[in-house]
């Protein structure tokens with residue numbers, strides 16, 4: 001039902017056309033059975049018109065069935081397209097903290113496995129839909145032939161469906177369990193792929209990971225899946241036996257107390273035989289449709305969790321004034337810890353950064369440098385206090401606009417294959433210039449708006465990430481331990497040439513660094529310790545007096 005309503009929302013018109021042609025196909029199919037039944041009754045005089053009706057119905061049936069299948073295929077593909085693009089857009093609009101809380105493994109399982117399962121079911125829907133229409137048309141024809149037989153048949157069928165629904169409860173519960181095991185198993189697979197170096201290096205550890213972690217999880221999946229499918233197979237087979245039983249009752253027992261004309265009995269039997277395949281097909285689809293229902297719940301839960309409120313129209317804009325003035329006022333951020341006493345708390349911090357400053361953020365591991373960077377970049381909204389740009393406070397409504405002032409290369413950066421800028425020769429030429437500037441012209445170039453390769457060393461890939469950041473040409477740059485993977489020569493180029501160049505272009509540069517040998521390259525140094533500003537040195541002439549306060 002959820003699948004159908006999703007399709008209806010995204011391709012309602014096509015679904016309507018598909019439904020109409022399926023109805024024509026179903027009715028013509030049922031009429032064909034009727035004509036065959038009449039032919040079997042053996043009235044010689046009527047044979048010629050019957051032959052005409054038979055061939056006309058054949059053509060109508062094939063044509064409407066083909067159209068319905070094509071229309072349903074288009075409908076389901078449209079729905080699949082919307083599902084994939086909608087969820088990607090929503091994901092991008094979701095606050096980073098929320099994504100971090102949802103977790104990469106869970107998100108990936110939903111985006112890949114669950115969406116694939118739903119897509120698989122979407123692809124079954126055309127056949128399911130066609131079968132439903134055939135069943136409905138055949139039942140209608142049966143009712144027209146003999147309402148008593150129809151009533152008895154419908155009552156028997158309803159009892160069977162109720163029995164099926166009851167018997168299906170157990171395998172259905174197993175399917176829910178299967179989905180939970182998939183989550184766990186996929187998280188372990190991710191560990192296996194990302195930790196393959198460590199596991200290959202130590203054969204014993206690798207074997208233990210497979211034997212003690214993956215095998216039990218895969219075993220739990222196998223057990224639950226087999227139990228679910230065996231359950232469904234048993235229920236389906238019992239259902240088919242019951243179906244034959246109903247045919248037997250209608251054909252041999254009912255006429256004993258409710259005599260029927262031979263022609264009616266023959267045609268009814270024909271209809272029931274004709275219905276065996278669509279009904280068997282429908283019941284065989286049930287496990288896949290149930291799995292899709294469970295996956296659709298996951299997709300909808302994710303959709304709900306990602307339901308970021310759209311930025312309010314008329315959100316306060318940032319004054320396009322130069323120079324930019326960035327302020328943190330009593331800003332704080334908290335991460336949950338093992339217990340209330342072990343929470344990490346950054347701030348409250350007060351800080352002002354003026355345009356053209358080169359500020360180094362230093363401090364020990366876990367002191368809060370990256371968290372401060374996330375707040376400055378607008379990737380986290382502060383839990384307390386305000387981030388203010390040019391006198392305008394950053395809120396959920398204007399945060400997207402705020403972020404457009406920054407470009408960053410994170411410590412755990414992601415290098416995109418595509419440049420993702422305004423396409424054109426100018427962008428490619430600038431990118432190639434930067435590649436040459438960063439000493440990679442012999443390794444990589446831009447082809448069709450993308451890097452010719454990303455198979456490079458970590459330090460080289462980080463230089464390409466810098467190319468992407470340079471291309472964005474934003475007023476504020478943030479580099480989180482960018483130089484950590486660079487050789488001494490390029491590290492020096494970064495601190496003594498690239499940073500001053502950016503500064504000379506009027507850019508504000510924020511650098512998270514542990515390279516104490518280059519701290520003198522900063523206009524100002526901010527030191528964090530356990531989430532608090534500790535030591536501040538230097539003051540940029542552009543920074544107003546008292547711009548920086550210790551919390």
Ligand SMILES: Nc1ncnc2c1ncn2[C@@H]1O[C@H](COP(=O)(O)OP(=O)(O)OP(=O)(O)O)[C@@H](O)[C@H]1O
Nearest residue numbers: 100335336344363364365366367368369370371372
């Ligand atoms: N997603 C998270 N959930 C919970 N706690 C977190 C999360 N990210 C960071 N922390 C905690 O917040 C604190 C500050 O982390 P942060 O990454 O800001 O430190 P850092 O100064 O950048 O460290 P490093 O130099 O090691 O990169 C750490 O104690 C860390 O354990």
